[in-house]
Amino acid sequence: MAVEVYLIFKGNCREAVSFYEKVFNTNKPEIMTFGDSPQNPNYPLPEEAKDLVMHTRLSIFGSTVMFSDTFPGSPFTTGNNVTLAVVSDDEAQMRKAFDGLKDGGEVKMELQETFWSKCYGSLTDKFGIEWQFSYEENN
Numbered sequence: 001m002a003v004e005v006y007l008i009f010k011g012n013c014r015e016a017v018s019f020y021e022k023v024f025n026t027n028k029p030e031i032m033t034f035g036d037s038p039q040n041p042n043y044p045l046p047e048e049a050k051d052l053v054m055h056t057r058l059s060i061f062g063s064t065v066m067f068s069d070t071f072p073g074s075p076f077t078t079g080n081n082v083t084l085a086v087v088s089d090d091e092a093q094m095r096k097a098f099d100g101l102k103d104g105g106e107v108k109m110e111l112q113e114t115f116w117s118k119c120y121g122s123l124t125d126k127f128g129i130e131w132q133f134s135y136e137e138n139n
Contacts, residue, residue: 004064004065006065006066007065007066008067008068009067009070012069012127013056014053017053017056017067020065023100024060024097026059026060029058031056032054032055032056033052034069052069053067053068054068061093061097078127083130085132085134086133086134088136089136094135097133098123101123101131107123108123109122120134
């Protein structure tokens with residue numbers, strides 16, 4: 001059993017997933033759009049929804065992160081309800097990913113030694129998603 005994170009975007013999910021795919025050097029994800037889903041003639045799909053991402057996923061540091069665009073007209077709040085924590089014993093890999101996410105983002109705390117970790121930092125990426133990075137020894 002696992003707890004998986006699901007991130008919702010407002011029309012730029014495909015761009016975000018492509019960015020994360022490069023930053024974390026993952027396999028290219030399969031993307032299902034709202035237009036790919038079975039259509040109900042009683043509830044026609046709005047044209048602006050057809051190419052939006054209904055579902056996709058990436059494996060990031062061994063965890064599954066799922067993504068979707070919000071359906072047109074649905075309420076949406078950018079990123080302030082989710083923080084992703086990357087906990088790893090590979091400091092070099094953490095630093096590379098942190099540096100990648102800094103592109104267009106805002107660093108809240110550069111990677112540095114803290115009382116709980118020899119390497120911790122946090123940032124908000126260019127899509128408004130908050131990330132924390134923490135080094136933990138693999139015991």
